[in-house]
Amino acid sequence: MKTMNEMRLVFASRSANEGFARSAVSAFVAQLDPAVDELADLRTAVSEAVTNCIVHAYKDTIGDIFINVQLFENGRVMVRVRDRGCGIPDVKKALEPLYTTGGEDRSGLGFSVMESFMDTMKVRSTVGKGTTVTMEKYIRIRRRRDDAL
Amino acid sequence: MDVKETTEQAVTTVYLAGELDHHNAAPLRERVDDTVQKRHPKLLVLDFSGITFMDSSGIGFVMGRYKLMLSMGGRLQVRGASPRMEKVMRLAGLERLPIWSGKDEVQ
Ligand SMILES: Nc1ncnc2c1ncn2[C@@H]1O[C@H](COP(=O)(O)OP(=O)(O)OP(=O)(O)O)[C@@H](O)[C@H]1O
Ligand SMILES: [Mg+2]
Numbered sequence: 001m002k003t004m005n006e007m008r009l010v011f012a013s014r015s016a017n018e019g020f021a022r023s024a025v026s027a028f029v030a031q032l033d034p035a036v037d038e039l040a041d042l043r044t045a046v047s048e049a050v051t052n053c054i055v056h057a058y059k060d061t062i063g064d065i066f067i068n069v070q071l072f073e074n075g076r077v078m079v080r081v082r083d084r085g086c087g088i089p090d091v092k093k094a095l096e097p098l099y100t101t102g103g104e105d106r107s108g109l110g111f112s113v114m115e116s117f118m119d120t121m122k123v124r125s126t127v128g129k130g131t132t133v134t135m136e137k138y139i140r141i142r143r144r145r146d147d148a149l
Numbered sequence: 150m151d152v153k154e155t156t157e158q159a160v161t162t163v164y165l166a167g168e169l170d171h172h173n174a175a176p177l178r179e180r181v182d183d184t185v186q187k188r189h190p191k192l193l194v195l196d197f198s199g200i201t202f203m204d205s206s207g208i209g210f211v212m213g214r215y216k217l218m219l220s221m222g223g224r225l226q227v228r229g230a231s232p233r234m235e236k237v238m239r240l241a242g243l244e245r246l247p248i249w250s251g252k253d254e255v256q
Pocket of ligand 1 (some may be wrong): 048052053055056057058085087088094095099100102105106107109110111112131205206
């Protein structure tokens with residue numbers, strides 16, 4: 001399936017940018033005319049991935065967060081959130097619900113939220129190099145969009 | 150985040166508004182905990198009617214206030230959560246906690 005449109009975004013890992021990242025991704029995906037709920041699922045998943053970069057990857061420092069979004073003709077949306085932070089030593093463990101290294105403000109449910117609000121989620125990570133979270137969601141195509149191409 | 154609160158008798162109600170993410174949760178937590186330490190309410194009500202977005206940071210926020218109220222011999226109640234918020238809270242099993250008021254109970 002051909003890529004219909006694509007965007008890339010780089011921003012500093014400051015918590016004020018969590019809202020910006022959600023808004024930017026949902027504004028871009030809006031051209032697929034998603035349902036309100038589909039867009040809300042996406043916003044929530046993006047928020048989780050970006051917050052993880054800020055809270056965990058760049059714990060005591062500020063670094064770059066990279067977001068790449070690709071839209072496909074069949075309504076598939078691919079969102080990739082990448083950091084060059086500390087990395088995750090044991091990804092399998094990190095994906096377990098309630099697992100957290102983040103102390104009492106964190107619930108260890110971010111990955112669970114991403115998994116249940118998106119159709120697929122993959123995590124690749126190298127300690128000392130960084131982490132990439134790739135998520136996909138299929139937006140139901142509700143009308144023909146001849147003008148979108 | 151814009152927050153209003155009222156205390157009547159031993160009941161403190163906090164009207165949350167805006168987007169409950171990691172960025173906004175920190176000042177909100179300070180604000181609420183400060184009020185709780187000062188007023189020692191028996192019941193803390195968190196009103197979610199004005200919340201337009203919430204992710205797992207909101208779960209951490211609710212769990213933390215739940216524990217705080219328990220540790221002070223009080224109780225937490227959550228009300229006004231939209232179906233959207235409930236979807237997130239259900240993931241955390243929050244529907245099993247005794248914090249729901251009447252008709253807003255998560256099914
Ligand atoms: N980008 C990342 N870089 C480094 N470590 C990460 C990253 N994302 C997640 N982790 C690790 O995986 C764990 C689980 O992440 P998850 O988002 O599920 O929970 P959390 O962030 O700890 O809590 P919550 O998201 O509920 O506030 C984190 O505690 C952290 O140890
Ligand atoms: Mg997280």
